[in-house]
Amino acid sequence: MKPKSKKILRALFISIVFLGLNIEGFISQSNVKLSSNDSLFETSAARTLFFNETTAYNYIETQLNFGPRVPGTLSHGECADWIREELVDITDNIMTHNFTIQKYSEPSYQCQNILGKINPTKENIVIFGAHWDSRNVAEKDTENQRSPIPGANDGGSGVAVLMELARVLYAYKDELDCQVWFLFIDAEDQGYSRGLYGLEGWYWVEGSLAFVNEIDNYYNSSAEIFECFILLDMVGGSNLQFIKESRSDEALHDSIFDEGVKLGYYEVFPSRPKVMAITDDHVAFDNFGISVIDLIIDFVEGDWTYHHTHSDDLSNIDIESLLITGLTLESFMKTYYTLNQNKDWRNTDLPTSVYLSITVSSLFIVGLMVYLILKRKLKSKSTN
Numbered sequence: 038m039k040p041k042s043k044k045i046l047r048a049l050f051i052s053i054v055f056l057g058l059n060i061e062g063f064i065s066q067s068n069v070k071l072s073s074n075d076s077l078f079e080t081s082a083a084r085t086l087f088f089n090e091t092t093a094y095n096y097i098e099t100q101l102n103f104g105p106r107v108p109g110t111l112s113h114g115e116c117a118d119w120i121r122e123e124l125v126d127i128t129d130n131i132m133t134h135n136f137t138i139q140k141y142s143e144p145s146y147q148c149q150n151i152l153g154k155i156n157p158t159k160e161n162i163v164i165f166g167a168h169w170d171s172r173n174v175a176e177k178d179t180e181n182q183r184s185p186i187p188g189a190n191d192g193g194s195g196v197a198v199l200m201e202l203a204r205v206l207y208a209y210k211d212e213l214d215c216q217v218w219f220l221f222i223d224a225e226d227q228g229y230s231r232g233l234y235g236l237e238g239w240y241w242v243e244g245s246l247a248f249v250n251e252i253d254n255y256y257n258s259s260a261e262i263f264e265c266f267i268l269l270d271m272v273g274g275s276n277l278q279f280i281k282e283s284r285s286d287e288a289l290h291d292s293i294f295d296e297g298v299k300l301g302y303y304e305v306f307p308s309r310p311k312v313m314a315i316t317d318d319h320v321a322f323d324n325f326g327i328s329v330i331d332l333i334i335d336f337v338e339g340d341w342t343y344h345h346t347h348s349d350d351l352s353n354i355d356i357e358s359l360l361i362t363g364l365t366l367e368s369f370m371k372t373y374y375t376l377n378q379n380k381d382w383r384n385t386d387l388p389t390s391v392y393l394s395i396t397v398s399s400l401f402i403v404g405l406m407v408y409l410i411l412k413r414k415l416k417s418k419s420t421n
């Protein structure tokens with residue numbers, strides 16, 4: 038082979054490999070959690086989304102100002118009234134599901150699930166849910182285990198994102214081709230752990246069990262169809278990384294995670310998430326036959342270490358986590374539930390991360406093949 042052709046070949050090979058590495062580099066760089074100032078965030082996809090993290094953060098602050106939202110307390114009642122008041126301007130109708138919990142010889146507690154609906158005349162229903170009560174004990178703290186936690190992340194964050202999502206989606210509800218329910222669930226977090234009940238004798242997720250038992254009172258089962266139930270629990274902590282809850286519907290999980298990846302949040306929505314089985318408010322909906330997902334973190338061994346402690350307060354909320362969760366869910370609604378599109382998350386394609394890996398690998402293989410073919414041709418030419 039002539040030295041000049043060799044040089045050209047080598048340059049071609051190096052540029053192809055370099056291009057491949059660049060794409061790899063782009064992907065691994067994107068693993069860094071993005072702030073709203075980062076360039077990748079300024080993609081056209083993100084610019085069409087309206088979820089505001091400051092509004093969401095303020096919704097957490099308001100809840101914490103009421104004090105612990107433990108059933109039977111004044112702050113619990115005040116928070117319920119506030120949720121209803123907020124929903125007046127951002128949903129089409131509001132319903133309250135009152136129920137009573139009474140265990141053994143303990144007093145009875147008045148609880149309430151609050152439901153805000155957008156587009157109530159549409160046929161298909163997407164439900165977003167989050168619990169709004171906060172835990173009455175801090176069994177995982179080293180101090181004051183028998184006093185209630187602030188519940189900024191565990192309770193507060195889910196409510197905040199739901200509320201902001203309602204505000205945003207209500208603004209363009211005419212573009213949506215479904216009903217959206219925002220379900221604020223009571224009495225989730227008073228079960229038994231490490232020797233302590235939140236409230237004596239209570240099971241976890243009492244509120245969602247009670248709601249699903251009477252769900253027929255809230256929709257017309259012969260005319261309306263449930264699409265999915267999306268649960269948010271602890272979505273506002275630092276170092277956000279979602280797990281795959283084992284009851285979560287595979288296709289729903291993939292399509293929501295893919296929305297996150299599309300926006301660049303690779304680390305929050307990992308391609309191989311930890312799988313865990315968690316007793317949460319999605320269980321009752323799953324048993325009822327609705328496709329569910331529980332967007333939740335690994336609160337046992339994960340990086341956010343304030344679960345059921347007094348440090349679950351505003352100082353351990355990361356406003357960026359609220360933004361990431363909110364934008365991803367808004368993007369999910371835009372992709373699958375706006376008018377004049379026929380995308381169905383049940384038939385999703387491969388996740389974006391898989392496409393990117395395939396593209397990078399293919400580029401590398403094609404480059405290598407081109408290199409080998411050209412090398413062979415030039416070799417045979419120079420020997421001729």
Ligand SMILES: [Zn+2]
Nearest residue numbers: 172191226345
């Ligand atoms: Zn909890």
